[in-house]
Amino acid sequence: MAQFSRATLRDMPFNAEVAGLLESLDASQGDVSESLSLPAECYTSEAWFEFEKRAVFDREWIALGHVGAIPDPGDYFTLEVFGEPLMIVRGKDGEVRVLSSVCRHRGHLLGDAQGNAKDFTCPFHGWSYDLEGNLTAAPEMEGTLPFEELKRTACLPTFRSAIWNGFVFVNFDGEAEPLDGRLKALSELVRNHNMGGLASITPVEWPGNKWNWKLMQENALEPYHTHYLHTGIHDFAPSSNVKFAEWDESDDGAIYREVGFTHIDGGFNIAEKALFPALPDLTDEERSRVVFAGVMPNLFFGAQADVVFYYVILPQSAGDITLRVGVLTSWDNLSLPTAGQLLNGTIAGIQIFNDQDTAANIRTHKGMGSRVAPRTRWSPNEKTLAQINNWLIKRYKSYADSLGVPAEAAE
Ligand code: FES
């Protein structure tokens, strides 16, 4: 069981479209002052999306959720990443593991959306697995092979996982560089949020968002739009108060910015105030800002005085993503008698911004499908977008090189 399973998709030869896009990436590399956005087809092409699945999502750390939602032994949740059914389970030993939720008999899926289990019994024919994925029962199988033999070959595959600040990640190829070493500056920036010890509400799943996954990160990470798209409701966190980080090749796990508020304990709602008490270890300066961070490719969070809200982005196709949206706060805050109302208010506040961003993302994605779609230069306030592209292109090129197929030779 100690061995991690590898579960990458089969490599595919580039088609002419992918080869052409690979050749055009150089113009999108470099600093915000000189680079262009990605070609529009990188957002709309299903062939490019298939390439990205292999180049990025099969080889990187993919965010799944937060351990605060599964605090006790036996707590678990399930989700699908690119159609791969997974269970994130806290074992009897307190460890969090990422297991396949596919029964080793005939493939029925195990578990509910979330819950607490002593073991996982398949409803189809009653095979049972413990919290570590070991087969513990397989009724009526003794007639063909001894249970001990079956047990050796029919445990649930365990995938390589990592936890950073309480967020659980999976790595399908088993070879990604450890996450901690690539998130040093961001870890320091949000250290006093102590996110690893926060509670998480059960994430809300929002399926059917009709835009490319990169547009989601772009919208979340650039401050240029906040004054225009969010006119009037974002003024307490003006783009003039934004601090960007410099791109650091050796610490490139995250793309992020911080935004100073006009007052302490600001919050993303109509009152512009944090609704819960501030987290206990934050300094006044930290309570007067939000850190918006993308742990690439598919986690985005906003860390403010009282809560951290996060989005796990699960791409379904080039133009469709499922979002799992969660809120972290202290266990003390969650035990307040008004916690339910405060949480509802927090989520409703975020929703106001989200509704505006959603409309913009849908319309931008449509624009990317135009025959005359733009490939733009950036504003200085889009520095994070140039950084996202540096992050992506490094992965795109690395995978293309590993296949050893020169772009010119591809059909
Ligand atoms: S498919 Fe699970 S026990 Fe048969």
Ligand SMILES: [Fe+2]
């Ligand atoms: Fe926004």
